[in-house]
Amino acid sequence: MTTRQLIDPHGRSIVSVTGMGLTTSLGRGVEDTWRRLAAGDSGIRRIKRFETENLKTQIAGTVPEFDDDAKSLPERSEIIALQVAEEAAAAAALGIDGDFPGPLFLAMPPIEFEWTIRHDLAAKLNETEALDYIKLTTVADQAPEVYRHMFELASISETLAERFGTKGSPISLTTACASGATAIQLAVEALRRGEIEAALVVATDASVNPETMVRFNMLSALSTQNDPPEQASKPFCKNRDGFVISEGAAALVLETREHALARGATELGVLAGVGDKADGFHRTRSNPDGKSIIAAMQNALSDAGVTPDDIDHINAHGTSTPENDKMESFGAAAVFGERAAHIPLTSNKSMIGHTISAAGAIEAVVTLKTLAEGRIPPTINYDLPDPAIELDVVGNTARDANMQVALSSSFGFGGQNTCLVAAREPLA
Amino acid sequence: MTEPTKRRDVVITGIGVVSALGDGRDATWQGLVTPEAGQDLIDCETFKPFCYYKPIEVDLSTQIPKRGDLRQMELWQRLGVYAAGRALDDAGLKDDAARLDTLDMIVAAGGGERDLEVDHGAMQLVERRGAPDAELNEFLATNLRPTLFLTQLPNLLAGNISIVHGVMGSSRTFMGEELSGADALRIAHSRIAAGQSDITLVGGAYNGARPDVFLLFALTGQIWRGTPGSVWQRKDEGGGFVLGSGGAFLVLESADHAEARGATPIARLGHVSTDRTRRRDGQALDSLTRQWQTMRSNTDGRTLGVVSGATGGEPATGIERAFLAKLSDERGGIPVRAPASRTGHLMEAECLLNVALAAIMLDQGTMSPADPHSDVETGDQSAIDTALVTCLGNWRGEGLVLLDKAPR
Numbered sequence: 012m013t014t015r016q017l018i019d020p021h022g023r024s025i026v027s028v029t030g031m032g033l034t035t036s037l038g039r040g041v042e043d044t045w046r047r048l049a050a051g052d053s054g055i056r057r058i059k060r061f062e063t064e065n066l067k068t069q070i071a072g073t074v075p076e077f078d079d080d081a082k083s084l085p086e087r088s089e090i091i092a093l094q095v096a097e098e099a100a101a102a103a104a105l106g107i108d109g110d111f112p113g114p115l116f117l118a119m120p121p122i123e124f125e126w127t128i129r130h131d132l133a134a135k136l137n138e139t140e141a142l143d144y145i146k147l148t149t150v151a152d153q154a155p156e157v158y159r160h161m162f163e164l165a166s167i168s169e170t171l172a173e174r175f176g177t178k179g180s181p182i183s184l185t186t187a188c189a190s191g192a193t194a195i196q197l198a199v200e201a202l203r204r205g206e207i208e209a210a211l212v213v214a215t216d217a218s219v220n221p222e223t224m225v226r227f228n229m230l231s232a233l234s235t236q237n238d239p240p241e242q243a244s245k246p247f248c249k250n251r252d253g254f255v256i257s258e259g260a261a262a263l264v265l266e267t268r269e270h271a272l273a274r275g276a277t278e279l280g281v282l283a284g285v286g287d288k289a290d291g292f293h294r295t296r297s298n299p300d301g302k303s304i305i306a307a308m309q310n311a312l313s314d315a316g317v318t319p320d321d322i323d324h325i326n327a328h329g330t331s332t333p334e335n336d337k338m339e340s341f342g343a344a345a346v347f348g349e350r351a352a353h354i355p356l357t358s359n360k361s362m363i364g365h366t367i368s369a370a371g372a373i374e375a376v377v378t379l380k381t382l383a384e385g386r387i388p389p390t391i392n393y394d395l396p397d398p399a400i401e402l403d404v405v406g407n408t409a410r411d412a413n414m415q416v417a418l419s420s421s422f423g424f425g426g427q428n429t430c431l432v433a434a435r436e437p438l439a
Numbered sequence: 440m441t442e443p444t445k446r447r448d449v450v451i452t453g454i455g456v457v458s459a460l461g462d463g464r465d466a467t468w469q470g471l472v473t474p475e476a477g478q479d480l481i482d483c484e485t486f487k488p489f490c491y492y493k494p495i496e497v498d499l500s501t502q503i504p505k506r507g508d509l510r511q512m513e514l515w516q517r518l519g520v521y522a523a524g525r526a527l528d529d530a531g532l533k534d535d536a537a538r539l540d541t542l543d544m545i546v547a548a549g550g551g552e553r554d555l556e557v558d559h560g561a562m563q564l565v566e567r568r569g570a571p572d573a574e575l576n577e578f579l580a581t582n583l584r585p586t587l588f589l590t591q592l593p594n595l596l597a598g599n600i601s602i603v604h605g606v607m608g609s610s611r612t613f614m615g616e617e618l619s620g621a622d623a624l625r626i627a628h629s630r631i632a633a634g635q636s637d638i639t640l641v642g643g644a645y646n647g648a649r650p651d652v653f654l655l656f657a658l659t660g661q662i663w664r665g666t667p668g669s670v671w672q673r674k675d676e677g678g679g680f681v682l683g684s685g686g687a688f689l690v691l692e693s694a695d696h697a698e699a700r701g702a703t704p705i706a707r708l709g710h711v712s713t714d715r716t717r718r719r720d721g722q723a724l725d726s727l728t729r730q731w732q733t734m735r736s737n738t739d740g741r742t743l744g745v746v747s748g749a750t751g752g753e754p755a756t757g758i759e760r761a762f763l764a765k766l767s768d769e770r771g772g773i774p775v776r777a778p779a780s781r782t783g784h785l786m787e788a789e790c791l792l793n794v795a796l797a798a799i800m801l802d803q804g805t806m807s808p809a810d811p812h813s814d815v816e817t818g819d820q821s822a823i824d825t826a827l828v829t830c831l832g833n834w835r836g837e838g839l840v841l842l843d844k845a846p847r
Contacts, residue, residue: 062572065580121550121593121614124558124651126565133566142562144555144650145486151657162655164549165615165835172715180622180713180836183615185548185594193611197626204633221576222583229585289544289610291601294511294589303607424589425598427610 016437017269019283020316023203025437027271028279030103030264031376032095035363036072036257039094041102045380047362048388049409053241054363055255061221068233070240071219072257072364083125087217087258089167092117095262096171096213103264103276105209109174113209113266115181116198117168118190120218120368128158167215177211187423188328189287190214191261191371192431196285198265208270214372215260227256230295232332244365245392246329246358247336247404254330257364261372268437280379283416284315284432295424297338304342307428308418312346315416315432319347322354322432323414324387326378328422329358330365335422340400355412357405361391371421375431378419382435386411446632450704450845452697453530453690455522455642456795458782459492459683463525464705468799470781471807472820477781480684481667482648488664491647492783494518494684503603513552513590514684516599519644519788522686523600526640530690531702536605538700543608543636544597545627547620547643547787551591553651557582596644606640613787617748618713618836619643620790625711625838627691637696642688643788652682661752661833670751670780671760671813678753680833683783687792694846704845706798706826710734713830713838718754723837727762727829730839737825737841743770744806744823746797747777747815750784752833759831763815766827774806774821777813790830794840797826801844 019025033040036054037047047054054072060080063069077087106112133142135150160166168181186193191214198210227233234243234253244255271278288306292298312319328339344351359377366373381387386409393406416438419431456463459477460470470476483490499517502524503509509517527533532542557579564570564578589595594612601607613619620643627639656662663679673679697704712730716722745766749759767773778796785792800806806823809816830838 062576064573065576067580119614121591123550123553123591124654129562130566133562138567142566143559144654145489148489148654148657148662151654152660154658159658160834163616163659163834165618165832168615169715169835173717180618180625180715180838181615182613182622182626183619185592185612185614186610187592187594197611200630200635201626204629204635206629221572222579225576225579225583226585226588228580229583229588287609287611289597289601289607291603291605291607294595294598294602423594424592425594425610426601426607427594427598 020438025268026199026202026282027266027268028263028282028379029266029271029276030099031279032098032262033373033376034074034091034094035259035373036074037363040098041376041380048359048377049386051389051391051408052362053391055240055243057240066221066224067228067235068224069237070243070255072255073219074258081127083127084218084220085122085161085166088119088215089170091217091260092167092171092213092215093174095260096175096211099262099264100175105264110176111211113177113207113211114179115168115172115177116194116210116212117171117181117183118194118214118368118372119167119183120216121185122162122164124162131155171213175211185368186427186429187425188367189371189421189423189427189429190368191373192421192429194372195263195282195375195431196287196429199282199285202265202267209266211264212372213262214369216366216368217258218367219256219258224256234331242392244331244361246331246361246390247397247400247402248393249395249397251331251333251336253332255364257366259363259366259369259373261369261376263372263376280382281434281437282431283434283438284311286310286314287429290426290428296334301338301341301345303428304338304422305345307430308342308346308420311418311430311432316438317416317432319350321416322418324381324417325354325356326374326417326419327356327358328420329360331360336400339420340402343402352401353403355387355405355410356402357387357390359388371429374419375433378417378433382414382417382433385413447634448694449628449631449691449708450694450697451689451706451708451798452692452702452704453526454705454795454798455524455526455529455688456792457495457497457518457522458685458792459495460782462495462497464799468803483666486650486653489653489662490667490681492683497521508603511586511589512599514646515552515644516590516596518686519596519642520599520603522644523640523642523688524604526688526690527604539605541608542606543639544600544606544610545623545639545641546597546612547623548593548596548612548614549787550593552646552649554587555650616786617789617830617832618838619787621713621830621838624791624794624840625713628708628711631691631693638692640688640690642686643791644686645684645785645788647682647684647783649682659834663751669810669812670749670756670777671815673751674753678751678756680750680752680784683785685782685785687788687795689791689795706801706842706845708842709737710841713836715836723758724761726837727839728765734841741825742823743773743825743827744821745773745775746793746826746828747775748790748793748829748831749777750779755831755833759829760815774818775816776807780810790838793828797828797842801826801842
């Protein structure tokens, strides 16, 4: 970046990205993951961690290191959150280790009790006793120390805040499948308000367990094409039948550009625009008029001060569900008009599945990397394109392109629609 | 550092509050001045030895007319959607489709309600019968209900508010026990003050009939066993909170925006600050003191009262006591009220409930009567024009909110 521009077209501080971290089913680290994404590798496999008999879906994008591990959802989510935050903080080299000069914004899955704790407590009760939660409270004081706060919703943010010394009250949030994008949005807004000069954004999700799979299966949201696993996620294809649930985490260090340049930091890109718009049509489906999806995209573009013509690339939500991909392409057609068919678009979920709460941040990292490398990772399994979807899907092999500005979209249950505009360099 | 954007005044123009004290501003005030109000809602039998507050009976259909919508929600979401509707009504927004379409929203929510029958059945199956995992999978696939999944997602309270009331600006849900409510208020306030939003609905809701939550806080040693009594009188037996049921929603907007649409402010929301300390060596007390320093000049010459977020849990209530003693010394006495003695603890919604109650007291111009069983709460009804609300998490988080009487 050559210019010393500090203020965006709306007169606000420009927000630079100075550190990134990534863990997915494809491995650890931004560079390694990027290499495999660009090569079109799939991280989707048969689940090994738990018994899948009697589950409709038996595949997932699990993080390999948890394969032989009985850890619970909050433990797994915390471990990968720490990994990506370590990577991003080290890359940004901001302040002293353990004394990060800004707040934490954490996108995370809801936490509920799991078998590990129920099992440990049940073992302490007389075997003839019937089991219920009230019974378990009678032996709660004998629970292993590790469980004391694990199932509180503030537990992961507390661990991160303690490790990195972030400032103030950490924000833990959920907007379902848009959570990662919302975490970035909240940080960008706080930076623009001038309240802070740096923020640590972390998004994590390791929800793959039998109960979660059963729940999503009941909503017919998951692909049941178990064989072969790596071909199940096929965004924008005619024979797509649902998403593949996955684990992953991403972290970004965001700073005002002024702060980043003043300390000589290496900029990895700019978060130029954020936009969201709720949908009140249905709990799991978008309004068929697409208004909220369209408005979320338009809000992000106008927030960045760009027009649809300025967008060089779209990192799609692209879940591979019949509903999402249809509505997303409908929205893109409305916003970009005829250009929609000529803007190279890709879905990272074809390779790493849907990481739910983490997806928006993982895809923001990949989008920034895509712009920096001038290479668009492919949408794999793009063998039977849906003829009703007229988008320029980058199918099966990576494509090189000179790009400045990209849109990354996230849509979730509960009418959540959040879009980000990323740029290689500040926009004039 | 870039200069902070010019700050705008933020006012509260609508309150929807449902607790053991009552439903709505007027009934809640009547509840506050009637010591026995809500006591009949305490249920100590169903989940012995734990007591909790049953929700007050309200006609949900007045805010959630479609039975189909009600069926898609568990109690915490129903209470929240109901309270949100009451707040929108109070702010005169209920039928203003154009404003609702761009109204922003931040909800503080916990994990959803578990299906106890399924959980207990599964425990029996796995722990007592030693069933193989494949059988558990089958049990879950047969017994879990898809609608219940959605009632368990924290962000579906906001989702249901969008569906039922048409609130469709930005929609964000914070988690993290007590401080999620304080932070929802802080960020909504900051966004409006900085011009990032003109008007925002902020709130949360809780259902206290949660055996899984009794276990959650039995693990931390913070749940009270036995009859509630005063939150100030539980310390000798280790302290603990009693869960309540209810919801609290506020409509916040810039003073200019309120004036332009002819809305009457109930109170002005001056300062919202939050922090997280490790709670070692008096750090929490230091943080509260520091936060107070940033806002105290705004209370010079004002008549201040404290609505305390003390819930009876320790060490939080002890920290609270120490802070209030300091404050009282500084000001030569100060009236304090801890509504949790009357309502139970609403967790994510607790701070928001207390801010709503403080706004109601400011509107009345007087504090509610003191708790006769407490040495912390002194004096009878005291006139106030400014209120400080303390928002402490039982495990983590320290926050303060300062409100004053709305300019008329």
